[in-house]
Amino acid sequence: MNDMTTLPVTDVPTLEMQGVTFIHRGQRLLGPLDLQLRGCRRTLVMGPNGAGKSLLMRLAHGLLKPTAGRIHWEGSAPRQAMVFQRPVLLRRSALANLTYALAVTGTPLAQRRPLAREALKRFGLAALETRPARVLSGGEQQRLTLARAWLLKPEVLFLDEPTSALDPAAIKAVEDAVQEFHAHGTRILMSSHDLHQARRLADEVLFLNRGCLVEHSDARSFFTAPASREARAFIQGELVL
Numbered sequence: 001m002n003d004m005t006t007l008p009v010t011d012v013p014t015l016e017m018q019g020v021t022f023i024h025r026g027q028r029l030l031g032p033l034d035l036q037l038r039g040c041r042r043t044l045v046m047g048p049n050g051a052g053k054s055l056l057m058r059l060a061h062g063l064l065k066p067t068a069g070r071i072h073w074e075g076s077a078p079r080q081a082m083v084f085q086r087p088v089l090l091r092r093s094a095l096a097n098l099t100y101a102l103a104v105t106g107t108p109l110a111q112r113r114p115l116a117r118e119a120l121k122r123f124g125l126a127a128l129e130t131r132p133a134r135v136l137s138g139g140e141q142q143r144l145t146l147a148r149a150w151l152l153k154p155e156v157l158f159l160d161e162p163t164s165a166l167d168p169a170a171i172k173a174v175e176d177a178v179q180e181f182h183a184h185g186t187r188i189l190m191s192s193h194d195l196h197q198a199r200r201l202a203d204e205v206l207f208l209n210r211g212c213l214v215e216h217s218d219a220r221s222f223f224t225a226p227a228s229r230e231a232r233a234f235i236q237g238e239l240v241l
């Protein structure tokens with residue numbers, strides 16, 4: 001991938017959560033949770049099904065409001081983008097999905113196509129620009145959502161299990177893209193079930209179980225000496241119930 005000088009390397013604001021709780025119909029699904037995420041790191045959110053990984057990401061990104069507690073970015077809220085497990089794309093061409101995103105962010109008309117084409121090229125989609133986005137393969141669609149996120153120049157990128165429906169080659173393309181974002185100064189917060197993926201990508205790990213934050217550790221210590229029984233079991237491939 002070629003270099004893109006328009007993405008600035010920034011000091012990403014710290015995200016702070018205090019007593020964050022999410023209750024639905026009387027059932028506590030997450031929290032209370034205290035957390036500080038500092039610096040331009042790659043944080044992997046791990047834990048079994050239903051642990052609250054997606055909830056945590058959606059709360060942090062502002063898609064959901066906590067029932068109680070406070071979510072706060074130090075300084076001003078950063079530019080953010082989110083990539084979901086199932087790509088959310090418009091019923092139009094790959095190129096038009098990107099030019100539309102640029103229009104929404106107020107990019108002048110004359111710049112939209114060149115920028116969109118550059119992003120398609122960066123993510124290996126140049127040959128597919130006229131193809132309807134919704135007929136692209138799962139891996140191609142996910143790369144298109146990453147290309148769209150790239151155009152937003154996010155300071156923070158949320159990825160909610162972005163590779164769980166993909167084959168190994170497509171997973172590699174997404175992981176390469178994550179590294180590319182990070183190399184350009186974007187903070188990464190990504191959920192995953194995949195321990196191998198977390199070992200490849202993570203600087204630090206948040207481990208959730210049953211809506212509680214059980215561990216927040218550097219990746220090295222999480223994988224070599226997990227502090228909690230639940231994380232030990234998860235790493236050893238046991239069923240965490």
Ligand SMILES: Nc1ncnc2c1ncn2[C@@H]1O[C@H](COP(=O)(O)OP(=O)(O)OP(=O)(O)O)[C@@H](O)[C@H]1O
Nearest residue numbers: 024029047048049050051052053054055056064161
């Ligand atoms: N917006 C919502 N409103 C109500 N309940 C929700 C909402 N989002 C998630 N839940 C519930 O909260 C619990 C945690 O869900 P979440 O999707 O965060 O888990 P997860 O750790 O991401 O699981 P998975 O690995 O299966 O994706 C689940 O019981 C889910 O049904």
